[in-house]
Amino acid sequence: MAEAFAPRRSLPRRILTNPAGAIGFGLLSCIVLLALAAPWLYPDGPFEMVGMPFSPPLGEQILGTDMLGRDIAAGIAYGARISLIVGGVATLFIVVLGTLVGGLAGYYGGRIDSAVMRVTEFFQTIPTFIGAIVIVAILGATLPNVIGAIAIVSWAPLARLVRAEVISVKSRDFISASVAIGVGDLRIILVHILPNVLSTIVVAGSLMVATAILFEAGLSFLGLGDPNIMTWGFMIGAGRAAIRTAWWMVTLPGLAVLVTVLAINLVGDALNEALNPRLDR
Secondary structure, three states: OHHHHOOOOOHHHHHHOOHHHHHHHHHHHHHHHHHHHHHHHOOOOOOOEOOOOOOOOOOOOOOOEOOOOEEHHHHHHHHHHHHHHHHHHHHHHHHHHHHHHHHHHHHHOHHHHHHHHHHHHHHHHOOHHHHHHHHHHHHOOOHHHHHHHHHHHHHHHHHHHHHHHHHHHHOOHHHHHHHHOOOOHHHHHHHHHHHHHHHHHHHHHHHHHHHHHHHHHHHHHOOOOOOOOOOHHHHHHHHHHHOOOOOHHHHHHHHHHHHHHHHHHHHHHHHHHHHOOOOOO
């Protein structure tokens, strides 16, 4: 009986008391700190030749060097900055566009819903990674184009999810009461509907950060990333020819991608449990 009246724990505490969430948050915090400290740790940048080519790890450079004598550790640190920027900015565009499109379709229904859903279905028929490759190949391999391509091919699933949530909330009695007393559509959407679907948007958005990072790594691996920016995908692509003799050139950046995506997914799962009242304990 006492548990029923126990105060509800704060969101950060619920995430950190989840073992997976605590591990994911810890890993992600380390990655963010590495990205922020990159200019101080490696002031010469990731493209500076600092040693002999193909130097193995635990030598003069702790993670070794690549075929041009560039520091692998510096590349990983600066690559973390790009991965987090791409993941964050692309997800922001995806969330804004998906929420706007899905929210309008779900709230107004009728012809607007039909028209919007046909457009959404069109984008969902396009293989996302292939679509991103085509867009970047046409527009050019620059960081803004990579972010835009990821956003363009990834917003449709979120729009459908938001539409379904808005339709569910719109059918509740308090929305009908708001309409009956003459509350405007904009106020109903922003004040009454959006807060009730916000948890779904936050959880979906957190997981999309990991997807965006994987997309960027894949594009850079194929040579469609900005050649003037050091990224993990670029490092993996540049080192694949020497994978048998210099394993660290591919393995270490690959592990950086793996750990980052794993950390974000763990935090996303913990966030889902923390925001889902059915799973709250």
